[in-house]
Amino acid sequence: MAKTDGILRSGIEKLRAEIALKKLDRERIPAHVAVIMDGNGRWAKRRGLPRIDGHKAGADSLRSVVIGCTDLAIRYLTAYTFSSENWQRPTDEVSGLMELFREQLEREIDELDGERIRVRVLGRLDEVPAETRASFESAMERTAHHERLQLILALNYGGRLEIADAARRLAQEAVSGSRTVESIDADAVASRLYAPDVPDPDLVIRTGGNLRISNYLLWQSAYAEMCVVEKLWPDFRRSDFFRALTEFQHRERRFGRLTSED
Numbered sequence: 001m002a003k004t005d006g007i008l009r010s011g012i013e014k015l016r017a018e019i020a021l022k023k024l025d026r027e028r029i030p031a032h033v034a035v036i037m038d039g040n041g042r043w044a045k046r047r048g049l050p051r052i053d054g055h056k057a058g059a060d061s062l063r064s065v066v067i068g069c070t071d072l073a074i075r076y077l078t079a080y081t082f083s084s085e086n087w088q089r090p091t092d093e094v095s096g097l098m099e100l101f102r103e104q105l106e107r108e109i110d111e112l113d114g115e116r117i118r119v120r121v122l123g124r125l126d127e128v129p130a131e132t133r134a135s136f137e138s139a140m141e142r143t144a145h146h147e148r149l150q151l152i153l154a155l156n157y158g159g160r161l162e163i164a165d166a167a168r169r170l171a172q173e174a175v176s177g178s179r180t181v182e183s184i185d186a187d188a189v190a191s192r193l194y195a196p197d198v199p200d201p202d203l204v205i206r207t208g209g210n211l212r213i214s215n216y217l218l219w220q221s222a223y224a225e226m227c228v229v230e231k232l233w234p235d236f237r238r239s240d241f242f243r244a245l246t247e248f249q250h251r252e253r254r255f256g257r258l259t260s261e262d
């Protein structure tokens, strides 16, 4: 019965995704989408499961969204995988997550490589446990030449930390005489962020219903559109992703300018 249920659910989801896909304007697909994958813990709690089972189910949602990005030729997807504050969670959750990242990467790497997806990490990878770090380093190395989609995993990442790291580098350059203090402007800061070649996100999607940015891409999301979805991340599928993109396409982006209606 459970198996039949699963087949039925995936058939319905496939249909929903096809319908949602048809509503999208292919001329206005964002180049860069960022996601805050929130709600894994709540999803697990509602089912009486350990939190790590919510994160495991969340890995499947990330897979669906990656496929959604390739369907639409989206060039960059950044996913908030582990924040620099997440170390404060219970030790078994942190070690479970590190283990899950490693297992998941090792399970998916052949397909990611085959689909020409480049894996990158945004954050302080050097502070991550050695085995997990090695999996990320090997995935990054193996896929470094791919250009179809960049899957950027924000890992041990914090927006304030990233800006502080950029400020420190600029200060060091000024002290060493390789740049002047006057040359430090917004472009200079942007050039010293962790992935300066990646364009700013056009859209940030947050699941789980909370209306906050949680120290995510603080500099880069200055003019991003926000889309907050009530669904918990493990329930988020390709059809939900396409619906969020439709919402984005109905927004008028202003970048601080006035429009004819103002």
Ligand code: FPP
Pocket (backbone or CB within 6 Å): 037, 038, 039, 040, 041, 042, 043, 055, 056, 058, 059, 062, 080, 081, 082, 083, 086, 100, 101, 102, 104, 105, 153, 208
């Ligand atoms: C936040 O939900 C989610 C995380 C801290 C982890 C997200 C990780 C994954 C989905 C796995 C992805 C796998 C790879 C390989 C990158 P929460 O625990 O804060 O949820 P809550 O708000 O319900 O407590």
